[in-house]
Amino acid sequence: MKKSILLLALAVAVFGACKKQQTSSIMAMDPVDTTAQLMYRGAFANGPYGTTLGVVKIYGQNNVYSLVLDSFTVSSGPDLHVYLSKEVQPLNFIDLGVLRTRSGTQVYNISGMPDFAVFKYALIHCQQFDHLFGSANLQ
């Protein structure tokens, strides 16, 4: 009995920590500056895992950049992150954070001034399992 309680407590502690993705379709936070210029854009293509639809846009003004996911939808997955990456399968990347919602327009601030000639892919990537859900070539 005690062993069962112990194992149950361990299971709750470990699996309870697993973050679930939000599934609601909402306009995410941080609206893009309306005076910012569209610098790059790309259309998502599916990765080996999941389905990703939509357009990614990079807006910039005064060396401050934002990434916008527009008309965006991705299939369900654990621990999905938004990356700017040098490669389609991310080895060198900038993590813009956890994907806020699986569908809808959303904006992510980009810290620093990445060279978009080098970080030329926007990715939806499952960090926990190293699975690529979708990629967009920024042009």
Place this chain on the structure above:
Amino acid sequence: MKQLMLLFYGLLLSVSLSAQNKSSLSNKRQLVDIAGTVGSSRGTVAVSYVHNWKIGHQQRWEAGIGARLTSSFGIKQQYTTAPAKLARTNTTPFLIVFAGQATANWDTLTVQRPWANAVNLTANFAYNFNDVWSAGFNIDLIGFAFGRKSAAVLTSNGITRTEPAATVSHFNALLTGDLDYGNLNSEFFIKYRLNHQWAIRGLYQFLFNEYKTANIKQIAPDGTEVDRFRNKANNIGLAVAYQF
């Protein structure tokens, strides 16, 4: 350093042998123990065999050796640069635990789904307050480990890279502080004996886990190749022990 380590292990051995020489069948204590602990997004299960000898005039003290399998697992655990000469400001054995932390040299490997199983020899110490209550300490000495490969993210100077297959460090050795290698478990505990055979323990666990990068090799300014990263975990838990 090696001489100090040999001295340390020699002392442990001599305590055990000394106790063994004075022992009779009645003053041995052999038990098996299963312990579970939890921490922040992590947990462990450990199975131990303990062979202690009661020592001292009143035989309140116990010392001995044993073996332990510790299985530790978690989600998104952070491991930092492990080599002692990069992680600490001083690497003198034993004194290293008081040395400053050279955090400027640390990189972080976030192992996404760590699961390490360590089999180690242990040293065990306990003090019996009475027939029911006792307290003690145990620590892993040397052994080996195996476990699951996991994706990881290495963050170094603000640059993030993917390590597709970080692996568990296979060799474990207690060399004190950040000089340690591998996966080592230690526990402070209070034990309550339910009867002559069964007992329960409440324990605080200090756990070292180590993962290695397989694809990313960093070279430190002093030329050290860095592929070992260490996680130090403070966990609490319960255990059940059965005495033979």
